[in-house]
Amino acid sequence: MKEQWLEWAIELQSLAQAGLTYGKDIFDRERYERIREISAEIMAYKTDIPVQKVKDLFCNETGYQTPKLDTRAAIFQNGKILLVKENSGKWSLPGGWVDVNVSVKENTIKEVKEEAGLDVTADKVIAIQDRSKHNLPVYAYGVCKIFVLCTIIGGAFKENIETTGFAYFSENELPELATEKNNEEQVKMCFEAYRTKNWSTLFD
Known part of the structure; x- marks a missing residue:
């Protein structure tokens, strides 16, 4: 079973990626970028994996997030x-x-x-x-x-x-x-x- 913090990080990443894909307003896009960074920071904090590596593995795609x-x-x-x-x-x-x-x-x-x-x-x-x-x-x-x-x-x-x-x-x-x-x-x-x-x- 997934831990709650992981569920939150995954949902934040998914919402941010969708926002970056479909959002047009430059200020909204900045907010989505920050939400994506926060999701990576949560993963890094809880797993001791460097933030940049988490971003490369976890926050590296565009388009609607799918499995x-x-x-x-x-x-x-x-x-x-x-x-x-x-x-x-x-x-x-x-x-x-x-x-x-x-x-x-x-x-x-x-x-x-x-x-x-x-x-x-x-x-x-x-x-x-x-x-x-x-x-x-x-x-x-x-x-x-x-x-x-x-x-x-x-x-x-x-x-x-x-x-x-x-x-x-x-x-x-x-x-x-x-x-x-x-x-x-x-x-x-x-x-x-x-x-x-x-x-x-x-x-x-």
């Missing part, structure tokens, strides 16, 4: 799920932010290729989740996580800057997960979707 999209691929072989090993040593489903020039389906396929070296088809949306309802730590911006059931059609692992390898795991023998990206509940949801012939997409 970011993150795709996660669920790939199975012999009843086990594929996880990639992060540089941190923890494990996750292949995935990442959706690039502006690709669709959700294209991004899912691209991320698997980049992180696991595999060619896949993206076959079915397992779930669309509001990250703040499922993953920690809480982010200052909204994220929609899209889990996609995929099928391998070729490829092989290649060294890359994001992962150090991949392996297949059974549902009851999961490694230490990068829980900010996917937790045990989410991985087990993918197993359930894999086993269920007529799976209905879950969404928050």
Whole structure:
């Protein structure tokens, strides 16, 4: 659950960004800029992250504020799920932010290729989740996580800057997960979707 101060900071940032997008009066725009600065200062004060870094991460967009999209691929072989090993040593489903020039389906396929070296088809949306309802730590911006059931059609692992390898795991023998990206509940949801012939997409 989000703490109240974080809810306030997020709302202030959202209101300020909308005002900067649609406001025309120069004095109003100055006020919106100051509200945005205050939201960043609150985040910096409560998290010990430098104000400038908060501004770069939290107050760097224009236009009406909307959630970011993150795709996660669920790939199975012999009843086990594929996880990639992060540089941190923890494990996750292949995935990442959706690039502006690709669709959700294209991004899912691209991320698997980049992180696991595999060619896949993206076959079915397992779930669309509001990250703040499922993953920690809480982010200052909204994220929609899209889990996609995929099928391998070729490829092989290649060294890359994001992962150090991949392996297949059974549902009851999961490694230490990068829980900010996917937790045990989410991985087990993918197993359930894999086993269920007529799976209905879950969404928050």
